[in-house]
Amino acid sequence: MAQDHNPSFAPSWFSTFEDHGSLGREQRRHAFERLWRAFMRARAFIAAVLLALQVFELLNHSGGPNWLVLVSALHLTAALAVMFWWPVDNPGKAGGLQWPLTIGVDLLVFALLQFFQQGGLNYTPLFALPVLLAAVLGSMTLALATAASVTLFLLGEAAASAALLSEVSASRFLQAGLTGTGFFIIALLANQLAVRLAREEVLAQSSQAAARAQAQVNELVIESLSEGVLVVDPHGVVRNANPAAKSMLMGEHYPHAAKLLLSARHGWEGLSHLVNESFALGQPMQSEVRIDIDEFTSHRFFARTRLTRTQGEGHAALCVLFLEDLREVEARVRTEKLASMGRMSAAVAHEIRNPLSAITQANALLDEEVVEPGQKRLTRMIEQNAQRLSRIVDDILNVARVQPHQDGAYAAALPLDPTVRQITHEWNRQNQVQGILGVHLHAPQAHVGFDPEHLRRLLINLLDNALRHASGKPSSIRVITQPGGTDRVRLSVWSDGAPLEASVLRHLFEPFFSSESRSSGLGLYICRELCERYGAQIAYQRSRLDQREGNEFFVLLPGATAGNLPAQQSLAYPMGDSVPGLTRPGLSQADPPSLSTL
Structure with missing residues (x-):
């Protein structure tokens, strides 16, 4: 039952991951068991009919010897015992005991009934059962051997029941020969059909497994696409939609069991018109559409349609609608x-x-x-x-x-508090802002994996930014260091400036963006690039200190115990333009009043 190497059966790209040998053996075993149970039930039924027939002939005194009833009873008992209690061997195994207990017993019983029959009964057609059993479930050798055994018995019976060289013996020999030839043909055809069906079943199940795996991969790919995919029928009903499409059309909290109808949804008229036009013209279309998510939110999308092929009469084509958010583009x-x-x-x-x-x-x-x-x-x-x-x-x-180097440079484990104290002292003296800057250092044992020059540039950029927006009152700018967890240290620069506008917050860390005409707009962008290089994280929040509201830029620096740390280490935390959801680490009772988020 080896698989054909037919070029028409091209292997799928999953075939390298499948064990066709073990898969085929398992499938053949299940198929063999099903056919085996079917043949055993047929044997038991025929044995029961034969026993009933022998009992009937015994009661009417019209049959053969009385011991044929005992033979039929033993035949039925053996058939039931094999059907219920005998384990099934491997398919095609000719040396097992199951074949003598099935084919051999049937041949013996049918031969005895045929030889000792009386009256007009003919048991020759019953020999087709063991021949089919050997041909379908056994090997070709076993099938031919069974057919040969039946033919030899028929020829021997013909020789024993008629006078030699008489006209009756010639016809009996001819009939036995034709019957034996028929059994040989049945054995050959049944065995070839069984092999072919088994091979086709293995191929069908293998193709089904590959198709199932392909469908799972397709579903996973579509579910993971950032592009929205909708499947729409000619009536405008959305048959299927991936999460990206649902999120685009109905927001993040879309109803999972919602029935989507393009024409019935307010704000989806552009999509409905595009799909209807595609069905009317019978060709793909593309257009830019605007969708109103709610009364306050509307998005622009680039929509493309593709029509599936019509599968016969009565099966209308489907429209696959692709949505791409123009904001991402x-x-x-x-x-x-x-x-x-x-x-x-x-x-x-x-x-x-x-x-x-x-x-x-x-x-x-x-x-x-x-x-x-x-x-x-x-x-x-x-x-x-x-x-x-x-x-x-x-x-x-x-x-x-500040772009990462490729030479694998290393940054020393830098003591944070002494470095911050030195940088703030130099900045204070250079800008002559005595009394404006307050420095609170609460991480005396903390070391960070940061280049000293890059840390100085980071802190000076934040201080310059704070100075531009601070009120100039005493302690209107604060620099605070404190532990930020088991493996991080928190460095923050606070100023009592006015709240930032929403339009400024959206582009806070982007290059060449500034709310001032005389600024290059690169200071905060450089700070973010430096932080990303060393696996640190920078964010902004509006906070309160000493009963005063202000703007706070804080940096979560990766801690270092000793030795050197790679300056190009992978990021320990997800990066982004801002991290508004970060939890503020608390201070001990000995620390000054902490910054509380508004």
Whole structure:
């Protein structure tokens, strides 16, 4: 029962994962057991009929010897015993005891009934049962041997029941030969049909398993698609929809058992019209549609339709509708534009730096020579704007510098509190903001895997941002360090500035975005890039400190115990533009008042 190597049965791409040998053996075993039970029930039924017939002939004194009743009873007993208690051997196994107990017993019983018959009864057709049993469930050798045994018995019976060389003996021999030939043909055909059916059953079950696996993979792929997929019939009823499509059309909390009808849903008129037009024209369509999720929310989608093939009369084609959120498309385009803009800006910044240095030096020499107040104001204006341009150039170049290196560089385990104290002292002295900045260090034993220069750039960017928005009152800017869990340290910069607008919050960490006209919009973006490089996490929240509301930028830094840490380690936490759901770690009783989230 080996599988055919027919090119028409091309293996599926699941075939490399399937064990066809074990699968075929298991399927053949089940098929053999079913046929075996069917033949055993047929044997028991025939044995019961033969016993009833012998009892009837015994009562009417019209049959053969009385001991034939005992033979029929033993035959029925053996048939029932094999059917209920004898285990089934492997298919095609010719050496098992099941074949003598079935085929052998049947041949013996039928031969005795046929030889000792009296009257007009002929038991020859009963020999077809053991021949079929051997041909269907056994091997070809067993089938031919059974047919040969029946033929030899028939020929021997013909020789024993008529005078030799008489006209009756010739006809009996001819009849026995034709009957034996028929049994040989039955054995050959039944065995070939059984082998073919078994092979087809194995192929069908294997194809069914591959189709089932293919359907599961297709379902998994469709369920995981970010693109919405809807299957719509000609009446506008949605037969199926993946989670992305349901989320696009009905929001995150869509009813799972909802019956979707495009024409009955308010705000879905564009989709309904597109599907109806596809069915009317019989060709795929595409269009940009607007869908109203609710009275306050509406989204734009790019919709494409494809029609399935019609499967005979009465089976209308289905329309497969693909939805793509244009917001995601625009976000990808915006990301690509920002990447191109960053590369171009870095190149321009390199070209600007040299002329800017020359302007700065020339202005310094000019400032030494002029003495008039008006000229002094002009040189100071040149100096201030040159410094502004220099900061913008530095910010643009810093964006390129913070990209992860590929050389496997390592960052030392840096003590956090001493480093923060030194950076804030230098920033305080440089900006001359005595009394405005308050430093609260509560992680004396904490070490972080961060490059000192990058940590300084991160903290100074946050302090510069806080200074631009702080009120300038005493302690209007706070720097706080504290443990943030078993493996993290929390560094926060708080200022008492006004709340940020919603439009600003959406683009807070994006490059080249700023609420001020004189800012490059790269400070917070550089901070996020630095944090992502070292597996840290930066976020913003509105918080309260000393009964004053303010803006807080906090960084969760990965802790380090000793030695060196890879500067390019994988992120321990999911990254994003903002993490509004992070839980604030609490402070001990000895700590100053903690920042409570509004």
